[in-house]
Amino acid sequence: MDYSIKIGGEAGQGIQTIGDVLARVFARSGYHVFTDQEYQSRIRGGHNFYRIRLSDVPVRAPKRQPDILIALDRASIALHMPEMRDEGIIVYDPDMLKQQFDGPSFLDIPFLTLATETGAGRIAANTVATGAVLGMLGFALEQLFDIMDIILRKKDEDIRKRNRLAAQAGRDHAVASCKRCSFTLKAAGPPKMLLGGNEAIGLGTLAGGCRFYSAYPMTPSTGIMIYVGTKAHEYGVVVEQAEDEIAAINMALGASYAGVRSMTGTSGGGFALMAEGLSLAAMTETPVVIALAQRPGPATGLPTGTEQADLFFALHSGHGEFPRIIFAPGDPEQAIRLTAKAFDLTQKYQVPAIIMTDQYLADTQWTFDRISLDGIPMRDYRADAGEVDRLDEYMRHAFTESGISPFAVPGKTRHVVVTDSDEHTEAGHIIEDAGIRTRMVEKRLFRKMGSIRAEMAPPAYFGPPAPGTVLISWGSTYGIVREAAEELAANRVGMLHFSEIYPLPGNDAFDYAGLLNGAARTICIENNATSQFARLLEAETGHRVTDRVTRYDGRPWVLEELLEELRGRT
Amino acid sequence: MAERDKYQGGVPAWCPGCGNFAILRAFKEALAEENIEPGEFCIVSGIGQAGKFPHYVRCNTFNGLHGRSLPVATGIKLANHDMLVMAVGGDGDMYGEGGNHLMHAMRRNIGIKVFVHDNQIYGLTKGQASPTSMEGMVTKVQPFGVFSGQFNPMAMAVSLDCGFVARGYAGDHEHLKGLIRQAIRHPGFSLVDILQPCVSFNKVNTYEWYAQRVYDVGDGHDPTDRGRSFVKALEWGDRIPIGIIYRNDRRSFESRIPVLNKGTLIDHVIDWETLKKKLAETLHEFY
Ligand SMILES: Cc1ncc(C[n+]2csc(CCOP(=O)(O)OP(=O)(O)O)c2C)c(N)n1
Ligand code: SF4
Ligand SMILES: [Mg+2]
Numbered sequence: 001m002d003y004s005i006k007i008g009g010e011a012g013q014g015i016q017t018i019g020d021v022l023a024r025v026f027a028r029s030g031y032h033v034f035t036d037q038e039y040q041s042r043i044r045g046g047h048n049f050y051r052i053r054l055s056d057v058p059v060r061a062p063k064r065q066p067d068i069l070i071a072l073d074r075a076s077i078a079l080h081m082p083e084m085r086d087e088g089i090i091v092y093d094p095d096m097l098k099q100q101f102d103g104p105s106f107l108d109i110p111f112l113t114l115a116t117e118t119g120a121g122r123i124a125a126n127t128v129a130t131g132a133v134l135g136m137l138g139f140a141l142e143q144l145f146d147i148m149d150i151i152l153r154k155k156d157e158d159i160r161k162r163n164r165l166a167a168q169a170g171r172d173h174a175v176a177s178c179k180r181c182s183f184t185l186k187a188a189g190p191p192k193m194l195l196g197g198n199e200a201i202g203l204g205t206l207a208g209g210c211r212f213y214s215a216y217p218m219t220p221s222t223g224i225m226i227y228v229g230t231k232a233h234e235y236g237v238v239v240e241q242a243e244d245e246i247a248a249i250n251m252a253l254g255a256s257y258a259g260v261r262s263m264t265g266t267s268g269g270g271f272a273l274m275a276e277g278l279s280l281a282a283m284t285e286t287p288v289v290i291a292l293a294q295r296p297g298p299a300t301g302l303p304t305g306t307e308q309a310d311l312f313f314a315l316h317s318g319h320g321e322f323p324r325i326i327f328a329p330g331d332p333e334q335a336i337r338l339t340a341k342a343f344d345l346t347q348k349y350q351v352p353a354i355i356m357t358d359q360y361l362a363d364t365q366w367t368f369d370r371i372s373l374d375g376i377p378m379r380d381y382r383a384d385a386g387e388v389d390r391l392d393e394y395m396r397h398a399f400t401e402s403g404i405s406p407f408a409v410p411g412k413t414r415h416v417v418v419t420d421s422d423e424h425t426e427a428g429h430i431i432e433d434a435g436i437r438t439r440m441v442e443k444r445l446f447r448k449m450g451s452i453r454a455e456m457a458p459p460a461y462f463g464p465p466a467p468g469t470v471l472i473s474w475g476s477t478y479g480i481v482r483e484a485a486e487e488l489a490a491n492r493v494g495m496l497h498f499s500e501i502y503p504l505p506g507n508d509a510f511d512y513a514g515l516l517n518g519a520a521r522t523i524c525i526e527n528n529a530t531s532q533f534a535r536l537l538e539a540e541t542g543h544r545v546t547d548r549v550t551r552y553d554g555r556p557w558v559l560e561e562l563l564e565e566l567r568g569r570t
Numbered sequence: 571m572a573e574r575d576k577y578q579g580g581v582p583a584w585c586p587g588c589g590n591f592a593i594l595r596a597f598k599e600a601l602a603e604e605n606i607e608p609g610e611f612c613i614v615s616g617i618g619q620a621g622k623f624p625h626y627v628r629c630n631t632f633n634g635l636h637g638r639s640l641p642v643a644t645g646i647k648l649a650n651h652d653m654l655v656m657a658v659g660g661d662g663d664m665y666g667e668g669g670n671h672l673m674h675a676m677r678r679n680i681g682i683k684v685f686v687h688d689n690q691i692y693g694l695t696k697g698q699a700s701p702t703s704m705e706g707m708v709t710k711v712q713p714f715g716v717f718s719g720q721f722n723p724m725a726m727a728v729s730l731d732c733g734f735v736a737r738g739y740a741g742d743h744e745h746l747k748g749l750i751r752q753a754i755r756h757p758g759f760s761l762v763d764i765l766q767p768c769v770s771f772n773k774v775n776t777y778e779w780y781a782q783r784v785y786d787v788g789d790g791h792d793p794t795d796r797g798r799s800f801v802k803a804l805e806w807g808d809r810i811p812i813g814i815i816y817r818n819d820r821r822s823f824e825s826r827i828p829v830l831n832k833g834t835l836i837d838h839v840i841d842w843e844t845l846k847k848k849l850a851e852t853l854h855e856f857y
Contacts (some may be wrong), residue, residue: 027857028857078820085774086704097688132616148686191857192857193853193856193857194856195856199856203849203852203853206844206845206849206852207849209840209842209845211649211835211838211840212645212648212649212835214641214645232829232854233828233829234848235848236829236832236835236838237829238648238827238829238830238835240644242676243639243670243671244670246638246641246671247638247640247641247644247670247671247674250634250635250638250641250642250643250645251641251642251643251644251645251648253634253642253645254614254632254641254642254643254644254645254646254647254648254649255645255648255835256645257632257642257645257646258612258645258646258649258650258653258836259649259650259836260649260835260836262645262649276635276638277635277638280634280635280638284632284634350615370853371848373846373849373853376846378840378842378845378846380840386781394729409836410609410612410630410646410650410653411609411610411612411630411650411652411653411836412836413609414609414632415606416609416610416628416629416630417630417631417632418624418625418630418631419631419632420631421617421633421635422617422633428631429580429625430622430625430633518765518813
């Protein structure tokens with residue numbers, strides 16, 4: 001079984017609440033769920049949709065054809081009816097849409113009237129709709145009631161009761177009047193977790209021991225700050241909304257210099273403002289984690305769209321030459337692990353670490369049976385104050401074999417901790433001496449780079465041992481490419497997913513370059529116009545892909561579209 | 571050995587006769603008189619002649635980017651609010667490149683002490699106009715004279731209800747030292763704008779020019795009266811007031827953050843086992 005539900009409406013109509021609640025009901029009932037959203041940069045009006053896919057096997061990407069469309073506005077019908085599955089059902093309220101639609105695919109349910117009749121008021125129309133969909137699918141309402149109780153926990157019992165009645169009325173109406181509904185879904189197994197991309201980065205932030213998060217709001221990164229903010233008190237994190245992104249990264253660097261783990265998050269435009277700060281992090285060897293949630297550019301671009309076009313920007317941002325670490329998780333579980341790993345490595349090597357996501361991943365939700373925290377590195381790299389005190393002299397940028405200098409906490413030792421954005425001595429003081437300059441570049445760049453590369457995990461591979469075709473993905477295209485590869489398995493198709501992007505891992509643990517060179521076709525699939533990852537891959541491994549599949553309309557692929565792109569190539 | 575020798579830093583790369591030397595001496599003496607040890611405070615600076623200041627003082631130092639000392643200082647203060655955190659910079663650094671940060675640091679009233687070496691010129695880049703250059707000042711870049719109005723840091727600070735607002739003069743050693751001491755003791759945000767002759771590039775606002783004009787606001791001025799303070803802040807010309815222009819007792823930003831009531835962030839030691847348990851509970855919220 002594999003169903004898709006689409007909820008369409010104007011901004012402000014509450015489609016996200018309906019979608020989130022339904023997705024949670026399905027996850028709790030043991031189904032594999034995948035949700036994604038397309039929305040516009042406005043608070044009211046326009047047209048947005050929310051997509052839910054549910055199945056009894058894992059699902060990792062959206063499909064095109066909805067089985068059920070919940071239409072909260074007329075645009076939903078015009079836009080999404082053509083893509084409905086043949087037996088699909090459009091559920092809507094003729095009063096709400098001020099229009100009656102005829103035909104076997106329409107199911108009329110008076111959301112507004114039922115909501116008013118139960119005493120819950122017009123505001124509960126969405127609750128009626130949610131109940132109706134569950135009725136169409138043959139679901140009982142217990143899970144929904146539990147979830148509604150959580151959402152309405154601040155309201156009094158009377159309001160909660162009326163809302164339950166509203167949901168029940170929607171369900172009863174659907175069961176009685178839906179001729180086409182042949183779904184019979186029962187609970188499929190133990191409850192699953194439903195986790196979103198931005199929340200997962202937030203969880204990774206907490207797991208990484210973050211104590212200071214400063215940022216300036218920018219879609220699609222804001223959700224990270226919001227999530228960390230809701231947990232700030234419990235986890236002892238200071239979250240500060242900075243006056244701009246320049247301040248955000250500089251605050252994070254100040255806190256980090258002072259001895260606490262810190263992070264900032266933004267999208268491309270804000271990251272552009274952080275470029276000088278990134279360079280400062282490198283020069284002062286101050287750890288910092290930056291979440292870069294991409295959206296289509298240039299400039300303000302499509303503020304709520306998705307794209308993977310900032311890879312080269314992340315790679316080259318910041319003046320001067322310095323190492324950096326770049327991760328690009330493919331799903332929420334990877335996002336937790338890689339964010340925590342970014343904290344570990346930025347502390348260990350004192351180089352900046354960047355987590356790249358995009359609007360698509362930020363706003364998708366995935367189900368998991370459980371998420372294990374085993375193996376998440378939890379180590380303190382700060383120099384012991386007693387040991388620093390025993391030194392005759394402490395030098396923040398002391399030359400060492402590894403290039404890593406002891407990281408003392410200012411105020412905790414008898415020595416002073418000095419660092420400078422100018423080129424500096426080992427003690428951190430401004431100099432212009434050519435000899436020291438050369439050694440500092442070697443220390444910051446060459447000595448660290450090899451060890452950092454050795455920390456990078458190889459790409460994940462799914463497919464036969466000697467594939468004829470390899471699909472290549474990085475970051476957020478993991479799920480869709482994996483589903484495509486599974487569909488094409490009969491054609492000896494395998495897939496590689498890169499989540500540890502820079503420095504690209506070596507070939508010792510897994511000879512992925514050999515795998516690519518041995519395949520007849522290698523197809524790099526990216527949500528950008530210029531195949532940036534394919535170019536990075538070629539620069540780092542010498543492998544030139546045979547095909548480049550790109551998309552740059554600001555939207556993610558759905559499975560059917562990607563398979564169409566791949567037709568004839570595998 | 572003079573008390574201030576314990577703050578001995580590197581050899582200044584400033585021009586002979588520069589007003590910065592006098593500020594450096596007053597600063598070290600103020601610290602000595604306040605009994606603050608070199609490891610107990612931190613100076614954050616940006617770029618410019620004034621930005622080099624912390625290299626000439628033995629202290630915890632973050633010499634960051636041009637204009638960006640205040641956000642760095644904010645991060646340090648929030649990570650370790652027991653530390654005395656100061657920021658030093660030029661008029662270009664604090665009022666030009668970093669103007670937005672200054673405005674918001676004042677709004678927060680975070681406990682950072684800011685000392686601006688205001689020479690009314692860009693020194694390090696060799697003599698272009700700064701936000702505090704007077705209208706009409708001719709430079710190579712402004713051959714017809716400065717057209718923009720002169721930025722008034724005191725008036726802006728009073729209008730933003732800045733915690734502690736003062737002006738000093740590099741040429742009045744005792745007075746400046748006293749101001750620095752009071753700024754350090756003030757719990758909220760302090761701004762001390764220090765008139766600093768630049769002997770190499772500012773041929774208008776010279777030692778003589780300042781000496782003829784500055785006067786101490788003295789006891790006759792009540793710095794807690796915001797209205798009168800604003801009027802005082804507007805004075806500039808034949809007479810230039812120095813001293814505490816305005817002060818209030820707004821609560822400091824850091825004292826209002828509940829997480830920090832339990833102690834400094836750097837002292838919240840991460841117990842990884844507890845963290846792991848807590849995370850497992852948090853993950854449970856997603857079922
Ligand atoms: C981002 C950036 N822009 C420009 C500069 C060049 N620059 C260095 S110092 C300075 C101005 C110095 O004037 P001020 O802050 O008043 O300090 P002063 O040298 O007068 O003490 C400028 C423009 C820089 N270092 N960084
Ligand atoms: S240029 Fe001016 S401000 Fe800079 S050191 Fe020389 S005299 Fe001082
Ligand atoms: Mg200046």
